[in-house]
Amino acid sequence: MSALPAAPAAHPDRAANDPPLAAERPWRDVRRELAHDVSAYLALSAVVLVVAACLLAPLYASRVAHRDPLAANPSGTTIVHGVVTPVLAARHTPTGRSATPIGPTWDLGHYALGADARGRDLLGLLLYAGRTGLLVAGAAALVCVALSALLALLAALLGAFVDGILARVVDVSWAFPAYLLALVLAYSLGIGGLHVGPVDLPRSSLWLPVLVVAVVHVPYVARPVRSLVRALQRREYVRAARRLGASRARVVAREILPSVVVRLLALFPTVVALCLLAETALSVFSVGVRPPEVSWGTMLGSGLVLAPERPGELVASGLLVAATAGSLLLLGSRLSRALDPGVTIRGAS
């Protein structure tokens, strides 16, 4: 590759496959790039809207619905057009008794979107499920990004040999379907929980999906972060610091880390979206978020069963997942385009 004439903008020392990096004032660049970017604003507002709605779930429960959306309500009633109606209508099927939940009433406070199979208000449940889902996805993304950054920085710190090993491991595991690995991990942890040393997590703990989803996405994130760190290492100011006699540790801490952190923030929305989608799939497999906790994924799973009669739960939970993940992905792609056009995460587009 070195025989080819270099592109005019490329630094002579830079390898051809380095991601192009933005200038050294990333915050200013992001603000300037995104100042007139309508889609970034739309995506950001959608994310803020969903998060705010989910955070306000207790307010909805106490002021609008007047009951706990998470408590089963098999014998409850509500008022539809002034008529008292049972929330679950009993029904006899060949396999035994079952019940059809009430459909959408479009009346806020009276089962506006209908009920789930246990007679719970779907709208309230969706808001609470969003809290769990976003919490799991956000925490998983944080753990994942932190682990990836740690790995990449450690590799930079410990030199070429460790870095080479890391690169090999990441390259190999990067191509493996993450969901399959997540399924295996979540299934195993779901049998008995996680009990290692001081860590003692029961099988219903929300930490289990967080850890599983975070770990399986580490190769996705560590790969671009590593190439980022390597590109930064070739920067003039980093090389200058080295020549001035700064230790490797100092260079990593003072010169590389600050630049990495900013760019990790740009990757963050994308990672949250991937984690949300993975949590949803795991929960549909019934090894993600476990009862009594409710997430959009578990609702999607139970919505599948209910769909022939009442598609509301399936449609609403899936729409929320798709809209949230889509907004996060769009936001992430605008952010990383503004910062570093070359750094992308697999699965994001």
Add this chain to the structure above:
Amino acid sequence: MATFVVRRFAAALLLLFAVSVVVFLVLVAPGAHPATRIAGPGATPRTLTRVGQLFGIGRPLPVQYALLMEHLFVTRDLTSSLGTGREVVPEILHAAPVTLSLLAGAVVAWMLVGVAGGLLATRIRGRVVDPLVVLSGVAGAAVPAYWLGAVVRTAVATHRHSPVSSLFPVSGYSSPSHGVGSWALHLVLPWLSLAILYGAVYARVLRRGLVGSLDEPYATTARAKGLGEWRVLLRHALRCSVAPLVARLGLDVASLAGGAALLVEVVFGLPGVGSLLYESVRRGDTATMIGCVMYVAAFAVVVHALADVAARALDPGARRV
């Protein structure tokens, strides 16, 4: 090229080995009572003994690992850890054609959607179309395919009596040996729910490549020869932009086979490996689960390696290096 092929498949084997070790360590090895873990709560003493013997519980870990691989790939007599213990591998091989039909049809459909969409979006690019392409590409990455499939299936099932939807069976599978038409009709909805999303992503990727190629000197030369814009696109730009798509294809088929397609099978009631895996996870049938995971993993890894080789052969630039 030959060295590349050998190296690529050596890497694939290595990855498969690593994955099998991880699966073994995570599912079989841990805990004080592995047999109880694998057989699940409420297993009879007979099942426990059978599982213990099958997995070589109590023997050194490398021996256990070798035993598991032997049962999986050599003697292929791994038995389910539930009940009387049906054989797992024949069940997987019986289900495999369903999964392969689903994947193959979906890939063809989404490449068609992707290439047609990408060409069209390049040809009519502008202020109105470009944001739509970006948006549909984002939707393709964000919408879970199994959810889309479930919604489509529910919609078709509720409008059973309309002339269009009565054409498509909403559930089950029909082997091509009972008529190719019936086979295709059973699979149209699952194919489409996978193809639309991935097609949108591919259209976006292809458009990005095509727009870049159109600025290259060879595109200018072709125009200078008097060729029409469509011809420049189809005969010159497309050839260079399609290789990255093929390289991506392997990666996406691999992650699809180990991800969304599994649940698409479940949603449409297709009796493939995905449904088998889903059932085994729900019922706590560890042995069947290990079998499904390992066979799916092997498939994913091999497909990815094959696609890499194909992309290499297609890309004139990479061939010379």
